[in-house]
Amino acid sequence: MAGVGVPTWDPETAALIGTILLEAAVLYVGYGGLERLLGPTLMNVLVGGETDAR
Amino acid sequence: MLDSGLGILNTSPELIALFVGFGLVVGVLFGFFGMGGSFLVTPALLMLDYPATVAVGSGMAFVFGTAVIATLKHHDLGQVDYKLGLIMIIGTTLGIETGRMTVYYLQSVGLAGGIISVAYVLLLGGVGLMVTRDALNSEGGGIDHEAADKDLSEYEIPDVAKKIQRTVRIPPMVSLRGDVRVSLWVITTVAFLTGLLSGFLGVGGGFIRMPAMIYAIGVPVPVAVGTDLFEIVFSGGIGSYLYGQGGGVDLGIVVPLLFGSALGARIGSAATAVVDADGIKVYFGGMLLVGAIAVGVGEVGSYLGNQSIELLGLVLVIGAAVVVAAAILYTSVKSLRMTHRQQASASD
Numbered sequence: 001m002a003g004v005g006v007p008t009w010d011p012e013t014a015a016l017i018g019t020i021l022l023e024a025a026v027l028y029v030g031y032g033g034l035e036r037l038l039g040p041t042l043m044n045v046l047v048g049g050e051t052d053a054r
Numbered sequence: 055m056l057d058s059g060l061g062i063l064n065t066s067p068e069l070i071a072l073f074v075g076f077g078l079v080v081g082v083l084f085g086f087f088g089m090g091g092s093f094l095v096t097p098a099l100l101m102l103d104y105p106a107t108v109a110v111g112s113g114m115a116f117v118f119g120t121a122v123i124a125t126l127k128h129h130d131l132g133q134v135d136y137k138l139g140l141i142m143i144i145g146t147t148l149g150i151e152t153g154r155m156t157v158y159y160l161q162s163v164g165l166a167g168g169i170i171s172v173a174y175v176l177l178l179g180g181v182g183l184m185v186t187r188d189a190l191n192s193e194g195g196g197i198d199h200e201a202a203d204k205d206l207s208e209y210e211i212p213d214v215a216k217k218i219q220r221t222v223r224i225p226p227m228v229s230l231r232g233d234v235r236v237s238l239w240v241i242t243t244v245a246f247l248t249g250l251l252s253g254f255l256g257v258g259g260g261f262i263r264m265p266a267m268i269y270a271i272g273v274p275v276p277v278a279v280g281t282d283l284f285e286i287v288f289s290g291g292i293g294s295y296l297y298g299q300g301g302g303v304d305l306g307i308v309v310p311l312l313f314g315s316a317l318g319a320r321i322g323s324a325a326t327a328v329v330d331a332d333g334i335k336v337y338f339g340g341m342l343l344v345g346a347i348a349v350g351v352g353e354v355g356s357y358l359g360n361q362s363i364e365l366l367g368l369v370l371v372i373g374a375a376v377v378v379a380a381a382i383l384y385t386s387v388k389s390l391r392m393t394h395r396q397q398a399s400a401s402d
Binding site (some may be wrong): 002008010012013014016017019021023024025027028031037043048 | 126294303313390
């Protein structure tokens with residue numbers, strides 16, 4: 001541990017981190033859309049199942 | 055680096071399924087409690103026999119991705135103090151780099167896995183005890199959901215933060231959101247120490263940084279939550295880059311974990327609206343304590359060269375997380391059905 005290093009530019013590592021950033025953004029938008037699309041149906045299944053059972 | 059970049063292609067389907075499932079569980083916990091997203095990932099990777107640098111680096115990259123998603127949400131709610139976040143970056147970066155170099159040094163002398171595991175036992179045990187004690191005293195741990203929903207003008211600065219603001223007046227002084235005026239050096243110290251923890255253990259550090267922002271700097275709870283996540287985007291991004299340069303980030307681990315955790319975080323976050331968190335926080339504290347024991351058991355197994363004991367540690371750490379996440383989901387569905395029944399009875 002000689003000392004604190006300074007990050008140097010490395011395109012491959014930048015692409016690696018960019019991939020994670022891109023995945024995060026896609027998941028945020030994708031799951032958000034799925035929630036709006038399937039959320040009400042899923043809630044009906046979860047809550048309505050009990051109603052039917054009664 | 056390229057090998058690790060293409061890691062997802064080299065990961066077996068069973069391992070990908072395990073990471074997606076584990077990510078889902080970790081995401082539920084993170085979405086519900088606002089912390090604990092990363093505590094369990096690095097120890098689990100260590101127990102799966104990944105090198106310490108890959109376990110810490112991939113854990114940090116996972117934290118980075120999770121924080122990006124959570125910050126986007128908190129940005130929409132206006133709960134991010136960008137000025138404070140940007141000020142903290144220098145201290146955090148220095149802390150991360152110091153922590154990272156310590157890990158590489160320890161790895162070069164063959165001590166990294168053991169020392170990081172011991173640090174995790176102490177950290178998980180300490181935080182677990184604190185959360186359990188607070189939960190039993192009805193104060194709870196993690197984010198106080200009611201406080202997090204308060205308006206900034208209703209927030210009262212804790213006495214300890216007021217005292218620090220009065221006594222530590224080393225210039226330059228900085229004005230922050232919520233009528234807070236504090237020395238730049240207090241902010242930098244908090245940032246460095248939490249960065250050190252992040253760099254050494256591959257965690258976001260939110261469970262230390264968030265209380266530190268609230269009690270040392272005096273930031274309102276909702277802003278502390280949002281700014282902490284914003285800060286993790288940078289600290290996690292920089293840390294992941296530094297680890298990535300040394301081949302420490304494996305996409306075969308990070309991509310499936312994030313895929314599961316992004317969904318889990320939405321479920322956990324939605325559950326906060328229907329479940330009283332106080333009843334579950336005690337289980338969260340218990341889960342951290344079991345996690346501490348599991349890491350200890352795994353390390354003993356590794357020391358003795360006994361794979362069965364190592365496997366027991368892994369099962370314990372994953373099992374504890376699964377039990378608490380299942381408790382959150384079960385309580386949420388039960389609570390939703392009860393509300394629905396009451397509404398149906400009222401309309402009859």
